[in-house]
Amino acid sequence: MPDIILRRYAPADHAAAIALWHACGLHPGQSDTPEGLVRKLERDPDLFILAIDNGAVIGSVMGSYDGRRGWINRLAVAPTHRGQGLADRLMDEVQRRMVAIGCVKVNLLIEPENAGVQAYYERLGFGADPLIFMEKWLGQPAGDTQ
Numbered sequence: 001m002p003d004i005i006l007r008r009y010a011p012a013d014h015a016a017a018i019a020l021w022h023a024c025g026l027h028p029g030q031s032d033t034p035e036g037l038v039r040k041l042e043r044d045p046d047l048f049i050l051a052i053d054n055g056a057v058i059g060s061v062m063g064s065y066d067g068r069r070g071w072i073n074r075l076a077v078a079p080t081h082r083g084q085g086l087a088d089r090l091m092d093e094v095q096r097r098m099v100a101i102g103c104v105k106v107n108l109l110i111e112p113e114n115a116g117v118q119a120y121y122e123r124l125g126f127g128a129d130p131l132i133f134m135e136k137w138l139g140q141p142a143g144d145t146q
């Protein structure tokens, strides 16, 4: 993959990033508006990484660091570019950058219907933890996720 570069997400990438996530079976949510992703970029500019092939967005990983723990979201590689080590490259890069800013532990969540990807992360040294994941949307009635 000599021509594929990794670079920071930029606001102009919004439509391409959303299209990539749809193509990869990831479901963009209400935090993935253009403004939402700019807010994300302002917090962790170097951890929101895209893979670019000839100007096209063909991979992504969205890292976060809250000062205590790191999080990985939106790891995706376009179906056309899978099996070439690109996810490994994105994961190596985001974890290297996390270590560089003092992050000692990184977490991620897998949707139940995507449980098959667990084997990928185990290969990278991630272990499953039987936690109960709870969530709440702020500023709207309970149960409303639109």
Ligand SMILES: CC(C)(COP(=O)(O)OP(=O)(O)OC[C@H]1O[C@@H](n2cnc3c(N)ncnc32)[C@H](O)[C@@H]1OP(=O)(O)O)[C@@H](O)C(=O)NCCC(=O)NCCS
Pocket: 024, 025, 026, 074, 075, 076, 077, 078, 081, 082, 083, 084, 085, 086, 087, 088, 089, 109, 110, 111, 114, 116, 117, 118, 119, 120, 123
């Ligand atoms: C999971 C995903 C990112 C892997 O991308 P990729 O670029 O094809 O992965 P790589 O080429 O870097 O794979 C590296 C290694 O992991 C292995 N691997 C890839 N996907 C795997 C999976 N689902 N389960 C187990 N191993 C997997 C590859 O076989 C390869 O192993 P090898 O080096 O021994 O040959 C990609 O399939 C994808 O975008 N899936 C849909 C989105 C998704 O599920 N994201 C995770 C959300 S939690």
